[in-house]
Amino acid sequence: MVPPDPSDKPSRQRRFRCAYLFASLSAMLLLYPTAESSSGAAVILYLMSSVTLAAGVYAVASTRRQGIAAAALALAQIVVAGIGVLRESRFIYVELSLFVAFYSYAILRVLGYVLRGRKVSADKILGALSVYLMLGLTWAWIYTMLALDDPGAFRGSMEGPVDFIYFSFVTLTTLGYGDVAPATARARSLCIVEAVMGVLFLAVLVSRLVAGYKPEDDEADS
Numbered sequence: 001m002v003p004p005d006p007s008d009k010p011s012r013q014r015r016f017r018c019a020y021l022f023a024s025l026s027a028m029l030l031l032y033p034t035a036e037s038s039s040g041a042a043v044i045l046y047l048m049s050s051v052t053l054a055a056g057v058y059a060v061a062s063t064r065r066q067g068i069a070a071a072a073l074a075l076a077q078i079v080v081a082g083i084g085v086l087r088e089s090r091f092i093y094v095e096l097s098l099f100v101a102f103y104s105y106a107i108l109r110v111l112g113y114v115l116r117g118r119k120v121s122a123d124k125i126l127g128a129l130s131v132y133l134m135l136g137l138t139w140a141w142i143y144t145m146l147a148l149d150d151p152g153a154f155r156g157s158m159e160g161p162v163d164f165i166y167f168s169f170v171t172l173t174t175l176g177y178g179d180v181a182p183a184t185a186r187a188r189s190l191c192i193v194e195a196v197m198g199v200l201f202l203a204v205l206v207s208r209l210v211a212g213y214k215p216e217d218d219e220a221d222s
Contacts (some may be wrong), residue, residue, distance in 0.1 A: 021059040022130045131201070152183060
């Protein structure tokens with residue numbers, strides 16, 4: 001029997017790839033409202049989004065093919081958003097569509113990593129939490145596109161990215177609506193889908209991972 005090549009063992013940094021993604025997503029959600037109201041907001045938001053996209057590429061690049069696919073989507077979004085920042089004119093539908101495409105791909109790849117094998121590590125739990133945050137952001141961009149297509153889709157003040165992120169996470173966590181609510185059949189249908197996804201995700205996936213977590217799995221899991 002040929003012994004395993006030590007070079008095949010993932011590095012400690014690689015094993016904790018989802019930790020970087022979770023940290024960047026959390027930082028973006030915490031800092032986004034403050035950054036949006038500051039001077040040079042467009043540049044700050046652009047840099048924050050770019051860092052999160054880079055962390056997403058790192059998290060999903062288990063193989064060269066996956067890395068290339070994720071990098072291509074991220075690079076396209078960064079370029080389109082960068083053109084918007086420099087020219088002060090945004091290709092908003094293209095930019096939002098690329099965001100949705102990238103996060104959807106990242107969600108699928110990270111979920112595959114989280115569900116692979118029986119052992120549950122701390123990084124897998126962070127991966128599941130990252131998926132939850134990416135779900136909220138993905139739906140925020142979907143609601144933004146809906147509002148652009150139908151300005152009457154929501155009741156209340158929905159003016160910037162922070163408003164749609166807020167609305168999305170209120171829906172995902174089923175906190176209930178107060179100042180903003182869906183006003184059309186399309187908006188309500190999307191909200192139902194997101195709310196059900198949020199409940200099932202927390203009830204089934206995260207609870208299963210936490211229940212199966214053992215600290216020693218961190219040393220054995222890849």
